[in-house]
Amino acid sequence: MRAELISTGTELLLGQILNTNAQFLGQRLAQLGLDVYFQTTVGDNGARLAEVFNAALKRADLIIVTGGLGPTEDDLTKETIAETLGLEMFLDEESLTHVQEFFKLRGRKMPETNKKQAQFPEGAAIIPNKMGTAPGVIIEAAGRIIIILPGPPVEMQPMFNETVVPFLKKKIGRNNSVIHSKVLKILGMGESTVEERIKDLVDEQTNPTIAFLAPRGEVFVRITAKAKTEAAAGKMINKIEKEIRKRLGDYIYGADDDSLEKVVAGLLKKHDLTISTAESCTGGMIAQRLTNIPGVSDNFMYGVVSYSNEAKTGLLGVPPEIIEKHGAVSEETAIEMVKGVRQACGTDLAVSVTGIAGPSGGTPEKPVGLVYIGFSDRDTTIVQRFLFTGDREVIRWQTANAALNMLRRYLIKYKR
Amino acid sequence: MRAELISTGTELLLGQILNTNAQFLGQRLAQLGLDVYFQTTVGDNGARLAEVFNAALKRADLIIVTGGLGPTEDDLTKETIAETLGLEMFLDEESLTHVQEFFKLRGRKMPETNKKQAQFPEGAAIIPNKMGTAPGVIIEAAGRIIIILPGPPVEMQPMFNETVVPFLKKKIGRNNSVIHSKVLKILGMGESTVEERIKDLVDEQTNPTIAFLAPRGEVFVRITAKAKTEAAAGKMINKIEKEIRKRLGDYIYGADDDSLEKVVAGLLKKHDLTISTAESCTGGMIAQRLTNIPGVSDNFMYGVVSYSNEAKTGLLGVPPEIIEKHGAVSEETAIEMVKGVRQACGTDLAVSVTGIAGPSGGTPEKPVGLVYIGFSDRDTTIVQRFLFTGDREVIRWQTANAALNMLRRYLIKYKR
Numbered sequence: 001m002r003a004e005l006i007s008t009g010t011e012l013l014l015g016q017i018l019n020t021n022a023q024f025l026g027q028r029l030a031q032l033g034l035d036v037y038f039q040t041t042v043g044d045n046g047a048r049l050a051e052v053f054n055a056a057l058k059r060a061d062l063i064i065v066t067g068g069l070g071p072t073e074d075d076l077t078k079e080t081i082a083e084t085l086g087l088e089m090f091l092d093e094e095s096l097t098h099v100q101e102f103f104k105l106r107g108r109k110m111p112e113t114n115k116k117q118a119q120f121p122e123g124a125a126i127i128p129n130k131m132g133t134a135p136g137v138i139i140e141a142a143g144r145i146i147i148i149l150p151g152p153p154v155e156m157q158p159m160f161n162e163t164v165v166p167f168l169k170k171k172i173g174r175n176n177s178v179i180h181s182k183v184l185k186i187l188g189m190g191e192s193t194v195e196e197r198i199k200d201l202v203d204e205q206t207n208p209t210i211a212f213l214a215p216r217g218e219v220f221v222r223i224t225a226k227a228k229t230e231a232a233a234g235k236m237i238n239k240i241e242k243e244i245r246k247r248l249g250d251y252i253y254g255a256d257d258d259s260l261e262k263v264v265a266g267l268l269k270k271h272d273l274t275i276s277t278a279e280s281c282t283g284g285m286i287a288q289r290l291t292n293i294p295g296v297s298d299n300f301m302y303g304v305v306s307y308s309n310e311a312k313t314g315l316l317g318v319p320p321e322i323i324e325k326h327g328a329v330s331e332e333t334a335i336e337m338v339k340g341v342r343q344a345c346g347t348d349l350a351v352s353v354t355g356i357a358g359p360s361g362g363t364p365e366k367p368v369g370l371v372y373i374g375f376s377d378r379d380t381t382i383v384q385r386f387l388f389t390g391d392r393e394v395i396r397w398q399t400a401n402a403a404l405n406m407l408r409r410y411l412i413k414y415k416r
Numbered sequence: 417m418r419a420e421l422i423s424t425g426t427e428l429l430l431g432q433i434l435n436t437n438a439q440f441l442g443q444r445l446a447q448l449g450l451d452v453y454f455q456t457t458v459g460d461n462g463a464r465l466a467e468v469f470n471a472a473l474k475r476a477d478l479i480i481v482t483g484g485l486g487p488t489e490d491d492l493t494k495e496t497i498a499e500t501l502g503l504e505m506f507l508d509e510e511s512l513t514h515v516q517e518f519f520k521l522r523g524r525k526m527p528e529t530n531k532k533q534a535q536f537p538e539g540a541a542i543i544p545n546k547m548g549t550a551p552g553v554i555i556e557a558a559g560r561i562i563i564i565l566p567g568p569p570v571e572m573q574p575m576f577n578e579t580v581v582p583f584l585k586k587k588i589g590r591n592n593s594v595i596h597s598k599v600l601k602i603l604g605m606g607e608s609t610v611e612e613r614i615k616d617l618v619d620e621q622t623n624p625t626i627a628f629l630a631p632r633g634e635v636f637v638r639i640t641a642k643a644k645t646e647a648a649a650g651k652m653i654n655k656i657e658k659e660i661r662k663r664l665g666d667y668i669y670g671a672d673d674d675s676l677e678k679v680v681a682g683l684l685k686k687h688d689l690t691i692s693t694a695e696s697c698t699g700g701m702i703a704q705r706l707t708n709i710p711g712v713s714d715n716f717m718y719g720v721v722s723y724s725n726e727a728k729t730g731l732l733g734v735p736p737e738i739i740e741k742h743g744a745v746s747e748e749t750a751i752e753m754v755k756g757v758r759q760a761c762g763t764d765l766a767v768s769v770t771g772i773a774g775p776s777g778g779t780p781e782k783p784v785g786l787v788y789i790g791f792s793d794r795d796t797t798i799v800q801r802f803l804f805t806g807d808r809e810v811i812r813w814q815t816a817n818a819a820l821n822m823l824r825r826y827l828i829k830y831k832r
Binding site: 012013014015016017018019020022023024025026027028030036037038039040041042043045048052055181183190191192193195196202211212213214215216222224277279281282283284285286287288290291292294295296297300301302303304305306307308310311315344345357358359360387389390391392393394396 | 427428429433434436440443446453455456461464471486487488489490521522524526529547574627629638693695697699701702703704706708710711717720721723724726727731760761775776808809812
């Protein structure tokens with residue numbers, strides 16, 4: 001079954017709100033094994049909605065339209081679709097009572113305009129709306145299923161989950177296949193290198209398929225399998241995943257909902273190790289990301305944001321002559337910082353970061369994006385040099401990623 | 417001039433990422449006074465992209481396509497559009513050098529697949545990409561303007577701002593009317609109170625219009641004016657803005673691209689004051705947000721993330737008996753933390769935060785969301801109690817907002 005999404009609302013085209021409905025519905029339909037080939041956004045305009053709806057009628061079996069169910073004049077989704085399909089509108093008394101009750105409960109009189117929210121195309125099944133006054137609609141006509149839902153996510157989402165999902169599951173029956181996907185997350189290896197290593201797998205495969213995403217300096221590999229059951233799809237994914245893991249090794253830091261900080265926090269807990277951080281250019285981002293994981297307080301002891309040279313020499317005990325001779329952004333300073341914070345905090349491990357996030361402060365020898373990351377345990381101290389590109393925020397993000405990844409690579413090999 | 421947006425990427429249809437590009441481009445085109453009538457999302461599939469592109473060619477003067485400029489095989493936007501328009505592809509040596517340089521700088525060899533990023537439809541003007549390896553393209557053909565940009569927002573946005581906006585401004589000429597809007601940002605006052613205070617203005621206005629947005633505990637008021645020139649629209653906005661500012665006072669912390677941390681960093685610089693932070697439940701978020709502002713290093717000296725009790729008693733000198741008697745999350749601890757960090761760092765001002773971000777750790781007396789924020793200058797120390805709702809991330813975000821806002825309200829009244 002091919003599905004198509006239509007989002008209505010001039011506020012979407014003007015960029016005044018983000019289209020989270022398209023994302024929500026895309027995810028849910030994928031879980032149901034339905035392919036979405038097109039998603040179109042159109043303003044509050046009958047003629048243009050009709051144009052988009054007609055295009056969808058030609059190429060999709062299931063059309064889900066969101067928005068345009070409000071009481072105002074520019075809400076015309078139901079009316080436009082009824083006209084396109086040649087259906088009359090009728091007034092549903094029960095829905096009218098529901099709308100009236102909604103206002104009564106809030107001590108207000110129902111405005112006359114809200115009456116249109118109780119009108120529906122003939123033959124339509126009504127989807128109740130517990131969170132607002134606009135019911136949704138299911139129409140089966142012209143060999144197609146058309147579902148109309150209100151625009152506000154807080155109303156649309158429960159209506160979809162409670163009424164539309166069971167309806168679609170029944171329609172799909174047992175003959176349909178399920179789409180299941182898994183995302184592997186990679187850090188420290190570029191997109192093209194990842195592709196080179198697994199290109200033959202990508203080329204060989206039609207089911208599961210393998211695709212690449214590259215958000216903010218990471219690489220995601222998405223495996224998508226289509227099968228009769230979720231278990232069968234899972235099995236297909238497992239097989240390819242094993243092969244990919246063999247080729248990419250521990251560059252893969254996690255899967256699906258894993259974040260780098262979650263993986264690191266889990267490893268710290270597993271090995272019962274404490275850590276402290278000394279951050280210059282990341283300004284607390286590493287600490288902030290680690291402490292976003294509930295329960296990390298047994299392992300993350302404390303962090304220092306040593307933004308000024310005074311903070312580096314004072315609290316962390318970096319010798320002023322080191323900064324004078326080599327600069328605040330240098331291998332030597334990163335080493336002294338990480339030694340200093342580990343000692344001051346008495347932790348098992350420590351990480352330090354010093355770099356130039358930009359936009360100013362760069363020189364030909366030390367350009368914007370130059371970063372040194374120090375790491376220290378009870379026995380050794382190491383430092384790594386990186387050169388990142390991007391704006392200030394991206395450089396800081398990539399720096400925090402690199403530091404957390406250094407930590408992760410140490411922890412996966414850790415033996416007491 | 418009618419504009420149309422096409423977003424490509426199967427990950428968008430599957431709901432794996434949110435389509436923020438459509439929002440960004442919608443906003444920017446509205447500012448230029450260009451009407452966007454349709455926005456379509458299509459997967460990484462040549463035939464379907466061609467179908468969508470052909471529909472757009474029939475109804476739009478300007479078509480902006482994002483995504484599908486990567487080095488992998490399923491990146492086929494340029495190729496598909498060239499084929500649809502009957503254009504040959506050519507290799508641009510300069511772009512190839514740029515891609516090669518990009519890899520060289522990182523000490524890596526350019527994979528053969530990246531070569532296709534330097535290939536363009538004949539007659540195309542190339543949009544340079546400072547943040548990545550995929551240049552954009554401007555094609556003028558078949559009486560239409562077609563602009564192709566990469567999918568990652570961090571690459572796409574500067575390319576649009578720096579190259580596409582000046583290009584479009586020249587094309588548009590002087591006859592178009594302009595839509596201009598301004599967003600006022602409010603903190604510390606609920607959406608319904610804001611609405612109550614300015615409801616009569618909202619009802620009276622048709623141009624400019626006034627709308628509300630409420631992201632993550634803040635309230636945004638957007639004023640939108642349509643006029644012949646930017647200056648005329650600006651004048652209309654100014655008039656309403658003045659009236660709104662009269663009613664909401666210094667609950668308005670900024671406008672448009674202002675962030676709370678940017679405003680606070682600006683005020684610190686203006687008054688030449690130094691600050692340090694001691695964060696518990698926010699785990700470094702306040703420091704991280706402040707240090708995201710370039711040039712803040714003269715004012716933000718250092719920050720401490722005192723996640724454990726040991727960190728509070730050790731580094732900050734909070735008396736253990738205070739924590740024992742009142743708990744780590746208490747008025748008394750917040751006061752000792754803020755005094756301790758200001759003293760240790762020798763700064764003019766200090767902020768401390770201690771609270772329960774959840775999901776666990778709450779009790780009936782001290783529920784999840786309870787936060788104490790301390791503030792101290794050379795003369796006085798104050799503490800405020802907050803009770804936030806939401807998940808861990810939202811509570812942490814709101815806490816950082818409240819702390820930065822306390823600081824802002826102090827600084828706007830500051831007199832040496």
